[in-house]
Amino acid sequence: MNSFWWGSRREGRGGIRWMKWNLLCKPKTAGGIGLKNLHDFNVAMLGKQVWKLLTNPESLLGQIFKARYFPRTSIVEAVLGHNPSFVWRSLLATKHIIVRSSRIQVGSGQNTLIGSDHWLPDADNRFISTSLNESIASAPVSSLMVPGQRRWDYDAVADLFDTRDRNLILQIPLSSRREKDVWYWMADPHGLYTVRSCYRLLNNYVNTPTSGIWRKIWSLEVPSKVKVFLWRATQNVLPTTDNLIWKRVETCWLTSSLGLIGPQPSFLNWLELVFSCCNKKMCNLIAMMCWRIWHRRNEKVWNNKVCSVRHVLNSAGNYLFQRQIARQKSEVHNATCFQGCHGAICWTPPQLGWLKCNVDAATFSAQGKMSYGGSFATLMGFLWQLAVHLSWVVLVQGMLKRLVFKALTASYSCPNGYGLILDDCLAFAKSIGDIEFSFVRRSANTAAHVTARVGGSLSSFEEWNHVPPPWLFTSL
Numbered sequence: 504m505n506s507f508w509w510g511s512r513r514e515g516r517g518g519i520r521w522m523k524w525n526l527l528c529k530p531k532t533a534g535g536i537g538l539k540n541l542h543d544f545n546v547a548m549l550g551k552q553v554w555k556l557l558t559n560p561e562s563l564l565g566q567i568f569k570a571r572y573f574p575r576t577s578i579v580e581a582v583l584g585h586n587p588s589f590v591w592r593s594l595l596a597t598k599h600i601i602v603r604s605s606r607i608q609v610g611s612g613q614n615t616l617i618g619s620d621h622w623l624p625d626a627d628n629r630f631i632s633t634s635l636n637e638s639i640a641s642a643p644v645s646s647l648m649v650p651g652q653r654r655w656d657y658d659a660v661a662d663l664f665d666t667r668d669r670n671l672i673l674q675i676p677l678s679s680r681r682e683k684d685v686w687y688w689m690a691d692p693h694g695l696y697t698v699r700s701c702y703r704l705l706n707n708y709v710n711t712p713t714s715g716i717w718r719k720i721w722s723l724e725v726p727s728k729v730k731v732f733l734w735r736a737t738q739n740v741l742p743t744t745d746n747l748i749w750k751r752v753e754t755c756w757l758t759s760s761l762g763l764i765g766p767q768p769s770f771l772n773w774l775e776l777v778f779s780c781c782n783k784k785m786c787n788l789i790a791m792m793c794w795r796i797w798h799r800r801n802e803k804v805w806n807n808k809v810c811s812v813r814h815v816l817n818s819a820g821n822y823l824f825q826r827q828i829a830r831q832k833s834e835v836h837n838a839t840c841f842q843g844c845h846g847a848i849c850w851t852p853p854q855l856g857w858l859k860c861n862v863d864a865a866t867f868s869a870q871g872k873m874s875y876g877g878s879f880a881t882l883m884g885f886l887w888q889l890a891v892h893l894s895w896v897v898l899v900q901g902m903l904k905r906l907v908f909k910a911l912t913a914s915y916s917c918p919n920g921y922g923l924i925l926d927d928c929l930a931f932a933k934s935i936g937d938i939e940f941s942f943v944r945r946s947a948n949t950a951a952h953v954t955a956r957v958g959g960s961l962s963s964f965e966e967w968n969h970v971p972p973p974w975l976f977t978s979l
Contacts, residue, residue, distance in 0.1 A: 521740035547701035550597045554696040610681040612645035623671045633664045653679040676920040687919035694919030729794040737771040795819035850947045863951035867959045874958025878950040908942040949978040
């Protein structure tokens with residue numbers, strides 16, 4: 504694969520391998536090009552089959568595998584066994600990855616054991632760490648709930664478990680609308696297994712150290728070939744004279760007077776310094792100038808065409824200007840055709856006979872709390888209200904509003920605790936009757952956003968009718 508990527512011929516052979524394949528497979532934010540590691544991608548694809556065996560053991564395929572390889576246990580405790588098939592060997596090679604990153608979302612809690620099942624929402628340790636006697640460890644999780652109710656028995660949990668286990672247990676949401684204990688995938692915010700999330704987990708993309716320079720390069724508003732050129736230049740994999748000599752290539756390259764010379768030890772250090780001192784508009788122009796200098800250098804080397812520095816700079820600026828004009832026309836056309844897909848950007852009053860509610864939330868990690876604000880509007884007047892100190896917010900902290908909107912309007916159900924909260928919201932919305940959800944940008948949600956932010960400094964629930972507070976006037 505590496506030979507094909509760097510190959511210069513039609514069949515992908517020849518050429519110089521400027522970087523190793525594992526470096527190319529790094530994400531763009533970590534200095535790679537974002538290519539797929541085929542082995543890890545295959546493991547992630549096989550993991551999807553293991554996930555089906557775990558979450559749907561009653562399927563025909565699940566029953567066949569269970570009868571053949573684990574008749575007395577589940578897929579979690581299954582082992583390779585005697586005379587296994589190639590398919591079973593392949594599935595077992597990925598089973599530990601799936602089991603390690605999966606948890607049980609407690610429903611009724613009757614089928615989940617306290618001491619031996621994977622039910623704590625901790626990425627590092629899915630089991631209870633408190634030393635328990637055998638009778639408690641073998642008891643179902645439902646014994647930790649208030650009898651006849653779907654809520655945790657706080658006193659029992661506080662007496663039996665240490666601080667770590669107690670905090671993890673109490674942050675698990677419970678709902679009377681879900682009876683069955685189900686598995687969910689921790690690497691996905693919706694709790695559903697995806698090949699993409701497993702691939703990112705295998706490559707440890709969540710904890711991969713990133714550099715701001717890579718994000719700036721790939722977010723530049725310049726042609727893709729310019730971005731690739733900057734990436735190759737910062738990685739020092741351009742076919743310069745020094746690099747060709749280092750690769751032991753007999754070169755006919757000449758030294759060009761257009762090369763970049765500076766006090767920095769490398770082009771990467773120089774680019775980091777320049778990008779840190781310039782705004783995004785100037786960064787776009789600098790990227791075009793670097794690419795144009797390299798382009799004119801090649802013209803000098805191969806075709807012996809020489810031009811002035813002023814011509815190089817003017818052509819770079821003109822190329823960038825023409826591209827920006829074309830892109831602005833395209834964006835205007837897309838905004839006209841697909842404005843509803845990206846969310847409204849300006850607040851609009853509701854239609855006659857409808858009540859409109861704008862909501863937003865804010866988290867305050869240092870204080871361990873959150874607040875949420877909402878503005879209600881009709882054609883007759885306004886109602887402002889605020890609520891603070893929600894103990895269950897840890898479960899939805901960090902979720903993108905667009906994902907919440909998608910989950911509220913889609914037909915699928917999320918198996919994790921986040922899905923339980925959404926199910927309660929949908930059930931409440933259904934009891935109201937005619938209701939519609941929509942996603943709007945912050946510019947169309949300023950009042951609710953400001954109310955939520957101010958809520959962090961309030962000590963109790965506040966409500967304003969007809970006349971909003973003074974700090975909200977500028978947002979109306």
